[in-house]
Amino acid sequence: ISSNALSVSTETVICFLSFDQAEQFFRSGHTNNWAVLVCTSRFWFNYRHVANTLSVYRSVKRLGIPDSHIVLMLADDMACNPRNPKPATVFSHKNMELNVYGDDVEVDYRSYEVTVENFLRVLTGRIPPSTPRSKRLLSDDRSNILIYMTGHGGNGFLKFQDSEEITNIELADAFEQMWQKRRYNELLFIIDTCQGASMYERFYSPNIMALASSQVGEDSLSHQPDPAIGVHLMDRYTFYVLEFLEEINPASQTNMNDLFQVCPKSLCVSTPGHRTDLFQRDPKNVLITDFFGSVRKVEITTETINLQQGSEIMESSYKEDQMDEELMEPLKYAEQLPVAQIIHQKPKLKDWHPPGGFILGLWALIIMVFFKTYGIKHMKFIF
Amino acid sequence: MAAAMPLALLVLLLLGRKGWCLAEPPRDSLREELVITPLPSGDVAATFQFRTRWDSELQREGVSHYRLFPKALGQLISKYSLRELHLSFTQGFWRTRYWGPPFLQAPSGAELWVWFQDTVTDVDKSWKELSNVLSGIFCASLNFIDSTNTVTPTASFKPLGLANDTDHYFLRYAVLPREVVCTENLTPWKKLLPCSSKAGLSVLLKADRLFHTSYHSQAVHIRPVCRNARCTSISWELRQTLSVVFDAFITGQGKKDWSLFRMFSRTLTEPCPLASESRVYVDITNYNQDNETLEVNPPPTTTYQDVILGTRKIYAIYDLLDTAMINNSRNLNIQLKWKRPPENGYIHYQPAQDRLQPHLLEMLIQLPANSVTKVSIQFERALLKWTEYTPDPNHGFYVSPSVLSALVPSVVAAKPVDWEESPLFNSLFPVSDGSNYFVRLYTEPLLVNLPTPDFSMPYNVICLTCTVVAVCYGSFYNLLTRTFHIEEPRTGGLAKRLANLIRRARGVPPL
Numbered sequence: 001i002s003s004n005a006l007s008v009s010t011e012t013v014i015c016f017l018s019f020d021q022a023e024q025f026f027r028s029g030h031t032n033n034w035a036v037l038v039c040t041s042r043f044w045f046n047y048r049h050v051a052n053t054l055s056v057y058r059s060v061k062r063l064g065i066p067d068s069h070i071v072l073m074l075a076d077d078m079a080c081n082p083r084n085p086k087p088a089t090v091f092s093h094k095n096m097e098l099n100v101y102g103d104d105v106e107v108d109y110r111s112y113e114v115t116v117e118n119f120l121r122v123l124t125g126r127i128p129p130s131t132p133r134s135k136r137l138l139s140d141d142r143s144n145i146l147i148y149m150t151g152h153g154g155n156g157f158l159k160f161q162d163s164e165e166i167t168n169i170e171l172a173d174a175f176e177q178m179w180q181k182r183r184y185n186e187l188l189f190i191i192d193t194c195q196g197a198s199m200y201e202r203f204y205s206p207n208i209m210a211l212a213s214s215q216v217g218e219d220s221l222s223h224q225p226d227p228a229i230g231v232h233l234m235d236r237y238t239f240y241v242l243e244f245l246e247e248i249n250p251a252s253q254t255n256m257n258d259l260f261q262v263c264p265k266s267l268c269v270s271t272p273g274h275r276t277d278l279f280q281r282d283p284k285n286v287l288i289t290d291f292f293g294s295v296r297k298v299e300i301t302t303e304t305i306n307l308q309q310g311s312e313i314m315e316s317s318y319k320e321d322q323m324d325e326e327l328m329e330p331l332k333y334a335e336q337l338p339v340a341q342i343i344h345q346k347p348k349l350k351d352w353h354p355p356g357g358f359i360l361g362l363w364a365l366i367i368m369v370f371f372k373t374y375g376i377k378h379m380k381f382i383f
Numbered sequence: 384m385a386a387a388m389p390l391a392l393l394v395l396l397l398l399g400r401k402g403w404c405l406a407e408p409p410r411d412s413l414r415e416e417l418v419i420t421p422l423p424s425g426d427v428a429a430t431f432q433f434r435t436r437w438d439s440e441l442q443r444e445g446v447s448h449y450r451l452f453p454k455a456l457g458q459l460i461s462k463y464s465l466r467e468l469h470l471s472f473t474q475g476f477w478r479t480r481y482w483g484p485p486f487l488q489a490p491s492g493a494e495l496w497v498w499f500q501d502t503v504t505d506v507d508k509s510w511k512e513l514s515n516v517l518s519g520i521f522c523a524s525l526n527f528i529d530s531t532n533t534v535t536p537t538a539s540f541k542p543l544g545l546a547n548d549t550d551h552y553f554l555r556y557a558v559l560p561r562e563v564v565c566t567e568n569l570t571p572w573k574k575l576l577p578c579s580s581k582a583g584l585s586v587l588l589k590a591d592r593l594f595h596t597s598y599h600s601q602a603v604h605i606r607p608v609c610r611n612a613r614c615t616s617i618s619w620e621l622r623q624t625l626s627v628v629f630d631a632f633i634t635g636q637g638k639k640d641w642s643l644f645r646m647f648s649r650t651l652t653e654p655c656p657l658a659s660e661s662r663v664y665v666d667i668t669n670y671n672q673d674n675e676t677l678e679v680n681p682p683p684t685t686t687y688q689d690v691i692l693g694t695r696k697i698y699a700i701y702d703l704l705d706t707a708m709i710n711n712s713r714n715l716n717i718q719l720k721w722k723r724p725p726e727n728g729y730i731h732y733q734p735a736q737d738r739l740q741p742h743l744l745e746m747l748i749q750l751p752a753n754s755v756t757k758v759s760i761q762f763e764r765a766l767l768k769w770t771e772y773t774p775d776p777n778h779g780f781y782v783s784p785s786v787l788s789a790l791v792p793s794v795v796a797a798k799p800v801d802w803e804e805s806p807l808f809n810s811l812f813p814v815s816d817g818s819n820y821f822v823r824l825y826t827e828p829l830l831v832n833l834p835t836p837d838f839s840m841p842y843n844v845i846c847l848t849c850t851v852v853a854v855c856y857g858s859f860y861n862l863l864t865r866t867f868h869i870e871e872p873r874t875g876g877l878a879k880r881l882a883n884l885i886r887r888a889r890g891v892p893p894l
Contacts, residue, residue: 077565079565080563080566086591088565089591101566102566103570104570105566106522107567108522110522110523110563130515131526330615331614331615332545332614333542334543334545336541337541338541345537345538
C-alpha cells in the first residue's frame with residue numbers, strides 16, 4: 001500500500017508541464033508509434049518468413065514500442081512445430097546465434113486467424129466489438145505506423161496462407177480508408193516478397209513511404225540455410241535490414257536514406273526499391289526511430305505536489321470488505337459423479353417451435369391447388 | 384520541514400502496516416508446489432501448482448484493490464458473473480500405460496469450460512464475449528469458439544468448487560484440438576503469477592526447456608472454495624497448474640539420472656517472498672527396494688505419506704521457506720540418481736546389408752522371476768529382383784530360428800560333473816557351479832510371405848502384344864505392299880477344285 005502511494009506521487013511529478021513546453025511537445029509530428037507485422041506463409045519450409053517477421057518484431061520492441069502497440073500476425077507456428085529440432089526457438093542466423101523468438105513474445109493473430117479480412121479489419125479499425133484490446137490497432141491521427149509484410153507474392157498480389165490473396169489495389173484502398181478516418185500521421189510500409197515493388201505501385205494516400213525487397217519481375221531470395229534445422233532461416237533483404245537495425249539505438253540519428261541503401265544488388269541479388277513521392281517530408285529528415293522506435297518526449301520538472309494521506313480511506317474500505325455476509329448454513333461441494341441422480345434425470349425437451357413460414361406456405365399452396373383442381377365440393381369430406 | 388514531512392509519512396505507513404497485521408489476517412495467500420515423479424518408463428514428470436486464495440466476495444461492485452490475485456482474472460469474474468472457469472492448453476498426450484495415472488489430464492489443444500452464476504440471463508452471449516476476452520489475454524485463437532464447437536453437458540463436468548444447486552443450463556464446454564501451445568501462451572500465464580518468473584518455483588519456467596518435452600499442459604482453474612472449516616463463507620481460489628514430462632532419451636541422453644538443472648537448466652535460489660508455502664515434493668515410493676535404490680540428493684529432512692490415486696505413496700519434501708535449505712549453497716539443485724546400473728547389460732545389433740549380410744541381434748537380459756518378457760522386432764517386406772525368386776515363390780521364404788541361451792537357476796544344487804565317470808547325457812554342457820544349469824533353446828523358423836509377382840504375366844503380355852501387332856501392322860503391310868487382282872469366278876466340279884488347290888500349292892497356275 002505504501003509503495004502505491006509513493007509511485008502515484010512520482011507520476012504526478014513527471015506529468016506536470018508548463019504551457020509553452022506543451023506546445024513544443026505537439027509540434028514535432030507524431031506522439032505515438034504502432035507496428036503491424038504480418039507473416040502470411042504457412043508450412044515448415046516457409047520458416048524464413050516467420051523469422052523475418054520476428055526479427056523486425058524484436059528490433060521494434062528493443063527500440064521501445066511496447067507489446068500493446070504491436071499487432072503481430074503469424075500464419076503458422078514454427079517455434080513449437082514438431083519439425084523444429086529446438087522447440088520454442090526461431091533462429092535468424094545459422095549456427096543458432098540469435099533466437100528471435102525469445103521469452104516474451106505476444107502473438108496477436110496466429111494460425112487460421114491470419115486472413116486478408118482480419119488484416120484489413122485491423123488496418124481500418126472495423127473490428128467486431130468483442131475483439132480484445134491486444135488485437136486492435138488503436139491508432140489516432142498522431143500515430144506513426146510501421147507495416148511490415150512478408151510471404152510469397154507476385155505482380156500485384158500477396159498470398160495469404162496459400163488460400164487467398166490481397167491485391168495492391170485493396171491495400172491502397174485500405175490505406176486510403178485509414179487516411180480518411182485519420183488513423184495515421186505517417187505510414188512506413190515495408191514488404192519482403194517476390195516482386196514486392198508492385199504492392200506499393202497503387203498507393204494514393206498522402207504521407208506514405210514504402211520500401212520493397214525487389215522490383216517487378218524480380219524474385220526476392222533467401223539468405224542461408226541451416227543444416228541442423230534444414231530450412232532457409234531468413235530472406236536476404238530482411239537479414240540485412242536486421243543487421244542495420246541492430247546498430248540503431250533509441251537515441252540514434254540515422255535517417256531513412258541509410259535504410260534505402262541497405263542491401264544493394266551485390267548482396268541482395270534483387271534490387272530493393274522505395275517510394276517517397278507521397279511523403280511530405282524529405283527522407284533525409286526522417287529518423288529511423290520515427291517509425292521503428294517509440295521515443296517518448298518526457299519533460300522532467302523539479303516541482304512537487306503534496307498528496308493528502310490516503311491511509312484513512314483505504315482502512316475504511318478494508319473494513320467494509322470484511323463485512324462479507326456470513327451465510328446461515330454451511331456450503332458444500334458438488335458431487336462429481338452422482339450416479340443415481342444422473343440415471344433418473346429426464347432429458348430436457350427441446351423447445352417446440354411453431355412451423356416456419358415456409359412450411360405453412362407450402363401446405364397452403366398444396367391445399368389450394370387440390371381444391372382448384374377437384375372443386376370445392378370435396379371440402380365436406382375433409383371437415 | 385519539507386524533508387521531515389515525507390519521512391513522517393513513510394513512518395506512519397510502515398507502522399500502519401504492522402498494525403494491520405495484528406488486526407486482521409492477510410486477505411490473499413499464495414502457495415506454490417512442485418511435484419517431481421520419476422515414471423516407470425524412465426522419464427520424469429514435473430507438476431507445478433500455484434494457488435492463490437483470495438478471501439473476498441467478488442460479486443460486489445467496486446472491488447479495485449488487487450494484491451496477489453491477478454486483476455485481469457478478477458475483473459473477468461465480476462464482469463461475466465463466473466462461478467468457475469477452467470482453461471487448459473496442452474501439447475502431447477499423457478501415456479497412461481507407460482507413465483501411470485496422471486494427477487490432472489487435459490485434452491490436446493485448448494479446453495475451456497465455464498460455470499456461470501445463475502444471475503446471468505444470456506449465457507451464450509456471455510460465453511462468446513468471455514472466449515474473446517480470454518483469447519486476448521492468453522494470445523490463443525479462443526475466438527474460434529462458437530456454437531459449432533460448444534456443448535452443454537448434462538451429466539458430467541459438475542462444478543469442482545462450492546455449489547448449492549447445479550442447473551446445467553449455466554455450463555458451457557468447448558475444445559479446440561488444433562490449438563498450438565507455445566511461448567506466447569506461456570508468457571501471459573507466467574505474468575498472472577504474483578512473483579512472475581523472478582523468484583520462487585517460477586524461475587524454473589523457461590520456455591526452451593518446457594516445450595522440449597513429450598507432454599506439456601498448462602491450465603488455469605478458478606473456483607469458489609470454503610474459507611474455513613465451517614464453510615460459511617466463500618473464498619476464490621485460482622490454481623495455475625503446469626505439467627511436463629521430460630523424455631529420458633531426448634533430455635536425459637539415455638541415462639536415468641535427473642536433476643533440476645538437467646530438466647530446467649536452472650536451480651532454485653530463493654522462495655517467492657509473497658508465498659506462504661513453497662515446497663518441492665519428490666516421489667520416492669517405488670525406489671526403496673534392495674535391488675535398485677534411487678538416491679535423492681540433498682537428503683530430505685521430512686517425508687509425506689498418503690494414499691494418492693489409490694496407491695500408497697511417499698514423498699520427500701523440500702521446503703524453500705526453510706532457511707536451512709538454501710542457506711549454505713545459495714541454490715537448490717535436487718538430484719535423483721540410480722545406484723545400480725540398469726539391467727540391460729549388453730546389446731549387439733548388426734543391421735543387414737542387401738545381398739551381403741543378414742541382421743544379427745544379440746541381447747543379454749536378466750529376467751525377473753514370475754514374469755513374461757516379450758522381444759519383438761519389426762521388419763518390412765521388399766520386392767526382390769525377378770531372378771532371385773525360387774521356382775515356388777508362393778510357398779514363402781524362411782527366416783532362421785532364434786536362439787535362446789539361458790542360465791537357469793537350479794531348484795536343487797548339483798555337484799560338479801566328473802566327465803569320465805558320469806553318463807554321456809549329463810556331460811554335454813560344462814557347468815562351473817551347481818547353482819544353475821545351462822540350456823540352449825530354439826524357436827520355430829519363420830515363414831514369411833513376400834509379395835510375389837505373377838510370373839506368367841510376361842508370357843501373356845507377349846502373346847497379346849504380338850497378336851495386336853500382327854493384326855494391325857500385318858494388315859497395313861498387306862494393304863500397302865500387295866496388289867490386288869480381280870479373279871474370274873470359276874465353276875467346276877469338285878475334282879477340278881481339288882486339282883486347283885494342289886496346283887496352287889505347287890505354285891503352278893490353275894486350270
